[in-house]
Amino acid sequence: MISRARPTTGLPPAHIFFFTVAMAVALAIVLIPVLPGEASLESGDIAFKTFSDGGEVIAEEGQRVTDQDIERIRGAGLLENHFGFADVLAAGIISILSASMFGLYLYLFRPPDVIGIRRLVMLGVIIVLWVAAARVFFSLTLPDSDGLYLGYMLPVAAAPMLVATLLDGGLAVLLAGMIALLAAFGAYHLPDARSSAGSIESLQMVSALALSGLAGIFAVRNADRVNNYATAGLSVGAVTFLALFSFWLLLPNRDGVDILLMLIASSVSAIGTVIIMMGGSYVLGAAFGVATRIQLMELAQMTHPLLRELQEKAPGTFHHSVMVGNLAERAADLTGADALLVRVGAYFHDIGKVAKPAYYIENQMGGENPHDRLDPDSSAKMVSEHVRAGLRLTGRYRLPVRVRAFIPEHHGTRLVTYFYRKAALADPAIDAERFRYPGPKPQSKETAIIMLADSVEAVVRASKDRSHEKIDELVEGVIDERVQEGQLDESDLTLSDLKTIGESFKSTLRGIYHPRIEYPAPSRAETQNRGGGVAYLQSPTDATEATRR
Ligand SMILES: [Fe+2]
Numbered sequence: 001m002i003s004r005a006r007p008t009t010g011l012p013p014a015h016i017f018f019f020t021v022a023m024a025v026a027l028a029i030v031l032i033p034v035l036p037g038e039a040s041l042e043s044g045d046i047a048f049k050t051f052s053d054g055g056e057v058i059a060e061e062g063q064r065v066t067d068q069d070i071e072r073i074r075g076a077g078l079l080e081n082h083f084g085f086a087d088v089l090a091a092g093i094i095s096i097l098s099a100s101m102f103g104l105y106l107y108l109f110r111p112p113d114v115i116g117i118r119r120l121v122m123l124g125v126i127i128v129l130w131v132a133a134a135r136v137f138f139s140l141t142l143p144d145s146d147g148l149y150l151g152y153m154l155p156v157a158a159a160p161m162l163v164a165t166l167l168d169g170g171l172a173v174l175l176a177g178m179i180a181l182l183a184a185f186g187a188y189h190l191p192d193a194r195s196s197a198g199s200i201e202s203l204q205m206v207s208a209l210a211l212s213g214l215a216g217i218f219a220v221r222n223a224d225r226v227n228n229y230a231t232a233g234l235s236v237g238a239v240t241f242l243a244l245f246s247f248w249l250l251l252p253n254r255d256g257v258d259i260l261l262m263l264i265a266s267s268v269s270a271i272g273t274v275i276i277m278m279g280g281s282y283v284l285g286a287a288f289g290v291a292t293r294i295q296l297m298e299l300a301q302m303t304h305p306l307l308r309e310l311q312e313k314a315p316g317t318f319h320h321s322v323m324v325g326n327l328a329e330r331a332a333d334l335t336g337a338d339a340l341l342v343r344v345g346a347y348f349h350d351i352g353k354v355a356k357p358a359y360y361i362e363n364q365m366g367g368e369n370p371h372d373r374l375d376p377d378s379s380a381k382m383v384s385e386h387v388r389a390g391l392r393l394t395g396r397y398r399l400p401v402r403v404r405a406f407i408p409e410h411h412g413t414r415l416v417t418y419f420y421r422k423a424a425l426a427d428p429a430i431d432a433e434r435f436r437y438p439g440p441k442p443q444s445k446e447t448a449i450i451m452l453a454d455s456v457e458a459v460v461r462a463s464k465d466r467s468h469e470k471i472d473e474l475v476e477g478v479i480d481e482r483v484q485e486g487q488l489d490e491s492d493l494t495l496s497d498l499k500t501i502g503e504s505f506k507s508t509l510r511g512i513y514h515p516r517i518e519y520p521a522p523s524r525a526e527t528q529n530r531g532g533g534v535a536y537l538q539s540p541t542d543a544t545e546a547t548r549r
């Protein structure tokens, strides 16, 4: 048996290192205040600190400043932002620390979907873009105390949500925390904001941004309908509002108007989040070749030309794929796997059979079997060819990589059993390796579930006995066999997942193959109403039935 070491994902440590360095530099450029400017203070504003020149107080903190005051303050150079070495060093250290956290996460947790340089670039773009947006936006709104709540209009939560739907849930949770810290650092690191705001405001920013980001991730993860984006937007808005409201309760002088401002800000942020999630995930997904939820939802509609062709040319395989989808989707749901991806994977797993449908039993419909003319060796090649043909087709149609993975992984490195045994009958010393599918073994929970559902569907369909006991026996037999063969070794399925999957298969199959109730013969009244649209199958055999009524 071919056994492989558990893959260590496609990200070599060198790539993670370069990503970390590039992120640290990019974040430092965004956070370090390279352009000194002036704090905004105009005539009629309230002084955000006490301004004094040579011991003489020009304006006290909290006082309204006049034209004259402004002139004196500006003349003394008191409004100029001075960025000292300490400011730059602080931003540099925070940038290095933050980038290292992302690097360490990638190195230690090896999220399976963050593979290849393109995806790293996408992650970097999302992080840096959002931190830059937060830095610019908050530096405009914060120095003015009216802008304190309006700053929360910026849909910061959309960044971790995009990462959750395009890349990895754990990475998204890390980003929700980091982006809250970086946005708050970027905002309050500016000297004018630093002097105008208290510690409670910066804590409020970290809390509101982190909590709303987390709420968004949880709401949008594994979204399988467009409605889920609206719900996610609503949760982001609601959590932002509640977080801001809780800090407002701590204020010594509460102003009722603030509640209105908070409501406006959280609503705008909710709407912005939905728009960015719909549009941004589409654009980023297309640009970086990642399967988006919307793309998967479209593929699950079965309107894809490849599925239409499968339905037309290989109706048996098409029906099998739909059944596998029904079986697997429920099992995926119960084990916390991505049910939408599993359904789409089921539809496409045997798509390669569209090329030569007659070589597969489910399409022969009792007609001629072309394998009768072939030796077992050639037959096995023909059968396993559907994996290679499927990969070629999905490559041509540019299906997402995560969907394509179902094609080689649903057979793993198993034997084309029937033809191997046939060949072994003639030559017991025959090399089994020649009869294997190319693999790899299932690398994820999702493809492993399809491997199991695929075999279970086939054996139950082939069995004449479909009693509950027989179904239970067949399901357990298939699962045990795959475990014994080591085909599930590289997937993330646990023993308890396997139990749940088995139970789910059994209950779905019992629903499909429940014992049919024999219909009583139609009554005389039904036959008499023949023209009245009453359905019947045969004329009544029991004449007494009509007289009894
Ligand atoms: Fe297959």
Ligand SMILES: [Fe+2]
Binding pocket: 320, 349, 350, 454
């Ligand atoms: Fe299949």
